Amino acid sequence: MSRTIFASIAALLMSAALAQAAEPIALRDMGSFHVGGRLVEISGKPVKEVTFTPGGVPAKVDPNGTYQVEQMYVQYFLPANEKGAYPLLMWHGGGLTGVTWETTPDGREGFLNYFLRKGWSVYNSDAVERGRAGWAQYPDIFKGEPVFLTTANPFQRFRIGDGPNSYDPDPAKRKLMPGSQFPNEGYENFVKQNVPRWTTTDDAIVAAYIAEIDRVGPSIIMFHSQAGSFGFKVAQARPDKVKALIALEPAGVGDPDKAEVLKNIPTLIVYGDYIEKDSRWPKIRATGIAFGDRIKAAGGSVDIVDLxxxxxxxxxxxxxxxxxxxxxxxxxxxxxxxxxxxK
Amino acid sequence: MSRTIFASIAALLMSAALAQAAEPIALRDMGSFHVGGRLVEISGKPVKEVTFTPGGVPAKVDPNGTYQVEQMYVQYFLPANEKGAYPLLMWHGGGLTGVTWETTPDGREGFLNYFLRKGWSVYNSDAVERGRAGWAQYPDIFKGEPVFLTTANPFQRFRIGDGPNSYDPDPAKRKLMPGSQFPNEGYENFVKQNVPRWTTTDDAIVAAYIAEIDRVGPSIIMFHSQAGSFGFKVAQARPDKVKALIALEPAGVGDPDKAEVLKNIPTLIVYGDYIEKDSRWPKIRATGIAFGDRIKAAGGSVDIVDLxxxxxxxxxxxxxxxxxxxxxxxxxxxxxxxxxxxK
Incomplete structure (x- = not known):
């Protein structure tokens, strides 16, 4: 290829890339709301005096009374030129928040921007107990203790690192899965996205997601990991309001005995790479596929994609x-x- | 006024309102990132087996190791047609998150949309320990316990209700301040925005806000309530990078002995109504005004507005x-x- 032609193509590609980057996102509206939750009474505790700001004026805080708990946070972005037939709800996985779908840990656009640019109304949420949803006293209200993860923990468990000692604080010394597409240089930023989680709040989370879909109306749900069971269970609770299910590496499923309820909901299940190299994922994937088979046996439409x-x-x-x-x-x-x- | 003229004016007002509502928000980019924080070692604890999803495959969680703590979450919205000379950082108050600036509890547009529509690049954050920033183990890492507020607590303390027994679960039975502009019918939604808080994390919060301004660059800071001390302290730490300070009902201030550092930063301090009716706010306001006077005495420009x-x-x-x-x-x-x- 002559230098001139090569330079022209390079210039063309660059201007196309710049044009894409410069394309504004036009929103007819954006905002947020909370849904769901319940009121809980606490009694018999002493009044505290709390100085909220150092050097400030102390205020009396009576811990007895009514608490709002188990609500959920939803942030929405509605495109000016809507092309999706229904809103797209994004439900994150365990120990994470809606940040999952935003800018990637290495600074590229995430799924939120991608689907918004394609004309979908996107509702991105923080499930009960996570992020902007807030969390409740334990053990008074939440049962059990929260789980915290070390910086190293997700590295192998999320099939980024190859083997139990694959993580190293120095990005250059980490042993990545061969051909890994995870942005290793952004792993520290991903760790900063992790938040404490409970393992005892599933019923409250499902209730709040149902409240979300009751408020938003007929929707498509894209859900990840821990939200596997939430996506399928909420669809089983509100089959008329769920217009499609997109399960990304679901860690759990719905009630197999009620798979028939999902037969009219087009379903896509997606798995990534390195499943067979992992100690847990072959079984998790088998559970997902078996659930999909139950839906299909009941006459449903399920597409399973191993990337x-x-x-x-x-x-x-x-x-x-x-x-x-x-x-x-x-x-x-x-x-x-x-x-x-x-549309 | 004749009925015809009244109807014409009403139609005109309605079409103007609709035109305003229909005006899209054009963004050249939107996204999020985390900044700041530090790594902490925990050792000597037993390994736990955690089943993250009911019916799922148990995973071993070793609580010993390195934890990422005290980072902060920042979400940004950059308008296509920028008219602000600098980005506008929005810092929420105590027990709250960046939700403060989003849709109001009764569903109207908040300050985020307002200033974005005016052409400001807006960086809305969740401070250390709040919302999408996550929080750290206590008492291992955070000192002290978190504070939770009852549904009734903010009602009088935030000068919505008139007197100590002004709150009632029934909106119609609440005793509001005379002429109150708070959207009483949305108070339950406001309560859902409240999150647990510590009173021992101020230094970590200030460090993370400094990390934010170091990353974003020269900025204007709009800060509320608990962030009063954070806004002024960060400006004292980075006077060259702070181009204006907008303190909304600051509950704290900076170091009065370093007020001179702020002399080149235009500062606006705003207070709402009913200050004199409250037991704490006359003193809090006096502290803010005294701090403003110190800046003015050093040659600075401070505008104080009692609404x-x-x-x-x-x-x-x-x-x-x-x-x-x-x-x-x-x-x-x-x-x-x-x-x-x-611009």
């Missing part, structure tokens, strides 16, 4: 953050279009 | 949520324009 089998390789459990996240998003977008869910 | 004195009445402590919040925002916008901080 490596369609030529998309290197994906960790956090596939919405991987370097090829736009490729994964495009696969989902194409599936949605194929199901007639775009 | 009732300029004809804006009925404001609670949460003036960015009050029914006249657009009026308060317009006063701030006008002040910013007057200081030459718009």
């Amino acid at each position: 490596p089998q369609v030529g998309i390789t290197g994906n960790s459990h956090m596939l919405m953050m991987d370097k090829n996240n736009a490729e994964v998003a495009a696969l989902i977008q194409k599936w949605l279009e194929g199901k007639g869910l775009t | 009732p004195q300029v004809g804006i009445t009925g404001n609670s402590h949460m003036l960015m949520m009050d029914k006249n919040n657009a009026e308060v925002a317009a006063l701030i916008q006008k002040w910013l324009e007057g200081k030459g901080l718009t």
Whole structure:
């Protein structure tokens, strides 16, 4: 190829990239709300005097009384030029918040911007107990203690690192899965996105997600990891309001004996790479596929995609953050279009 | 007024309102990041087996190791047509998160949308320990216990209710301040925005805010209540990077002996209504005014606005949520324009 032609193509590619980067996101509205939750009484505790600001004026705080607990936070972005047939709800995984879908840990656009730019109304939430949802006293209200993760913990568990000692504070010394697409240089930022979690709040989380869908109306749910059971269970509770399910590496499923309830809801289940190398994921994936089979046996439509089998390789459990996240998003977008869910 | 003219005016007002509602928000980018924090070692604790999802595969969680703590969450919205000379950082008050600046509890646009529509790049954050910033183990890492507030607690303390028994679960039975502009019918939603807080994390919060301004660069800070001390202290730590300070009902101040450091930073301090009726606010306001006087004595420019004195009445402590919040925002916008901080 001559230098001139090469330079012209390079210039063309660059201007196309710049044009894309410069394309504004036009919103007809954006905002947030809380949904769900319940009131709980606490009694018999002594009044405290709390100085909220050092050097400030002390205020009496009576811990006895009524508490608002188990509500959920939802932030919405509504595109000016709507192309999705229904709003797209994004439900994060365990120990995480809606930040999962925002900018990737290495600073690229995440799924929220991707699907917003494609014309979907996106409702991104923090489940009960996480992020802007707030959390309640334990053991008075929440049962059990919260779980905190070390910086190293998710590295192997989320199939980024290859083996139990794959993590090292120095990014250059980490042993990544061969061909990993996780943005290793942004791992510290990903760790900063992790928040404490309980393992005893599932019923409250499901109740709040049901409250969300009751408020937003007929919707498509995209859900990840821990939200596997939430997505399928909420769809079983509100089958008329769920218009499609997109399960990204679901760690749990719904009630297999009620799989028939989901038969009219188009469902996509996506798994990343390195499943067979992991000690837990072959079983987790088998559970998901068995659940999908139950829906199919009842006459439902379930598409299961193992990304490596369609030529998309290197994906960790956090596939919405991987370097090829736009490729994964495009696969989902194409599936949605194929199901007639775009205008 | 004749019926025809009245109907014409009503139609005109309605179409103007609709036109305003329909005006899209054009963003050249939006996203989020975390900043700041530090690593802490925990050792000598037993390994736990945790089943993260009911019916799922148990995973071993070793609580010993390195923890990422005290980071902060920042969400940004950059307008396509930028008119602010510097980015506008919004810092919420105690027991709250960045939700403070979003949709009001009764569903109207908050300060975030207002200033974004005026062409400001807005960086809205959750301070250390709050919301999407996450929080750390106590007493291992955070000292002391978190404070939880009853549903009734903020009602009088934030100068919404008139007197100690002004709150009632039934909105119709509440005793509001005479002429209150707080959206009483949305009070339950405001309560859902409250999150647990510590009173021992101020230094970590200040460090993270400094990390934010070091990353974003020269900025204007709008800060509320508990963030009073944070806004002034961070400006004292980074006087060259803070281009203006907008203190909304600051509950604390900076170091009075270093007031001179702030002399080149235009400062606006705003107080709402009912200060004199409250047991704590006369002293809190006096502290703020005394601090402003120290800056002025050192040659600085400080404007103090008591809203009732300029004809804006009925404001609670949460003036960015009050029914006249657009009026308060317009006063701030006008002040910013007057200081030459718009393009």
